[in-house]
Amino acid sequence: MAFRLVAKGYTQRYGIDYQENFAPVAKIKTIRILLSLAANLDWPLHQFDVKNAFLHGDLEEEVYMDLPPGCNFTRDKGNQVCKLKKSLYGLKQSPRAWFGRFTKSMKFFGYTQSNADHTLFLKRDGKKLTAPIVYVDDIVVIWKRHGRAIETTKYLSREFEMKDLGDLKYFLGIEVARSANGICLSQRKYVLDLLAETGLLGCKPADTPIEMNHKLCEGMDQEPTNKEQYQRLVGRLIYLAHTRPDIAYVVSVVSQFMHSPNVSHRNAVDRILRYLKLAPGKGLMFSKNRDLEVVGYTDADWAGSITDRRSTSGYFTFVGGNLVTWRSKKQNVVSRSSAEAEYRGMAHGVCELLWIRRLLTELGFKPGKPMELHCDNKSAIDIAHNPVQHDRTKHVEVDRHFIKEKIEKKIIRLPFVKSEDQLADILTKAVCSRVFYDSLTKLGIGDVYAPT
Known part of the structure; x- marks a missing residue:
């Protein structure tokens, strides 16, 4: 029978025996973007599990622990305690210490840490690219050339005790099925x-x-x-x-x-x-479109909440023709017009596109043309292009300058889309079943378990 020594972390006091206890974990949307790239470019996906990950962390604080029950190191147990040099399970700073040790090791091996997602590490040499991403003790590696992946695997195995789980099939409770048509x-x-x-x-x-x-x-x-x-x-x-x-x-x-x-x-x-x-097996399908264009859809339902009359906004974004990020959220303030509600939602969509652009640039796939953010409100589009409409824009002045700056730099475009073609409509209101299922088809949501 195996036993694990676990520290009584609940007795720790902030500022005395621990400082930060938050460990960065991979953003799910980053993983979806990597999956879209892998589907479009036929890149392999590999998975590893780090055994006893939290035992690899180096402690920066001075931490003491009572002797575990049953330990007889000396006859006089008195007030003796253990001084910890490495992290243990149970300590509040263990996740942070493990990630710090992993980051240090990856940088020593020549990897750079992504600024778009700090859990993503990149190593590029000519046409070779290797990109491991970490979620606590699970590591997913995507690569462009197989040789670099073997080097990375050998290095990580020397540094940490690793278990090779083979091709990515199951990650954080998410089933990953790959075929010639793409990834589901x-x-x-x-x-x-x-x-x-x-x-x-x-x-x-x-x-x-x-x-x-x-x-x-x-x-x-x-x-x-x-x-x-x-x-x-x-x-x-x-x-x-x-x-x-x-x-x-x-x-x-x-x-x-x-x-x-x-x-x-x-x-x-x-x-x-x-x-x-x-349809319990319904999920996202990442198809092979041979295209890495970045496109978004944004929409808002004006004064949709009957409690406080705040609007609900939402956006969908696509990379390589595949849905990678989305959000539906009630706005923080009450909008006085539908154009104002749409404009606030548009600002959130622009922020998401800028983040995707930064991530793709780090991966070596900087968009070559302005990213399109489709909107079905002509007034909101006019406000974005016209700097003089003071009365209509004083409530969203910061958002107006923010969006206009990105338009002038040709980073984004705001094409008009008809309401019946607005995919983000299902993120802002409850629609009828016909519109709902029509949108799901366009979003690439299907059920691989459905009978053929």
């Missing part, structure tokens, strides 16, 4: 476990995740529901939304009532689960 991400097992846990495996499926024209709001005259259970379910749905953009809007809605949920809110969560029952 899904969380089928996660969905089935969630349905089994809630007793809804045999429920009647729903065709959409939320009712059209729903009236969910705070302060509804309804009896409260189990708060802890509600928060746990919504938390699990938030994680599921990493591969299911079709539930992004409704998850953002139900997460607004975490502090005081009632029966109507719980019924909305149950409807999401019944929708998942319809």
Whole structure:
């Protein structure tokens, strides 16, 4: 029987025996961008697991630990303690110490740390490119030339105890299926476990995740529901939304009532689960399009919240024809017009495109032409190009200057798109089933488990 020594980290005090305890973890959207590149360019994806990762960290603080029960180092145990030189499981700074040690090792081997995502490391030599990305103790490596990957694998195996898991197939509860047509991400097992846990495996499926024209709001005259259970379910749905953009809007809605949920809110969560029952294997498909163009769609639903009349904005972004990032979020302030709401949402979409541009530039794929951000509001587009409309833009003045600067530098373009072709519509409101499924097809969301 194997035993693991675990420190009593709950007795640590901030500023005395630990400082920072946050360990950077890979952004899921970075991983999706890498998967889109791999699908388009036929790059291999490899996975490693670091054994006992937290034991590799070097402690910067002076930390002492009581002797473990049963240890007889000396006859006089008295007030003796252990002075730790390396991190242990249980210590608050262990994740940070491990990542610091890993970063130091990668830089020593010639890798540079990405500024777009600090968990991504890059090494480029001519046409060779190797890019490991770290999520706690899981490492995914993408490479352009096989020789460099072998060198990196041997070096990491010497530095740390590693387990080679082969081609990427399962990562953080996400199933990765690769074929000649591309790469598919899904969380089928996660969905089935969630349905089994809630007793809804045999429920009647729903065709959409939320009712059209729903009236969910705070302060509804309804009896409260189990708060802890509600928060746990919504938390699990938030994680599921990493591969299911079709539930992004409704998850953002139900997460607004975490502090005081009632029966109507719980019924909305149950409807999401019944929708998942319809196709538990549905997920993202990264196709081979031989194109690395960056395109975005942004939309906003003006004064959509009946609680505080704030607008909901959302965006989709594509790299190489594949959906890589999305967001649905209620805006922080009330907008006085639909153009103002659209403009605030547009600013968020521009920020996302700029981040993608920076990441692709580091990977050696800087966009060669302005990135397109499609919007279906002509007034918002006019505001972006016209610097004189003071009365209409005084509430979004900073956003206006920010967007206009990027347009003048030819970093982005704002083409108009018809409302019926606006893909981001499903991130801002509950639409009918016809519009909903038409959008899912265009977004590349499918079910590899569906019978043919």
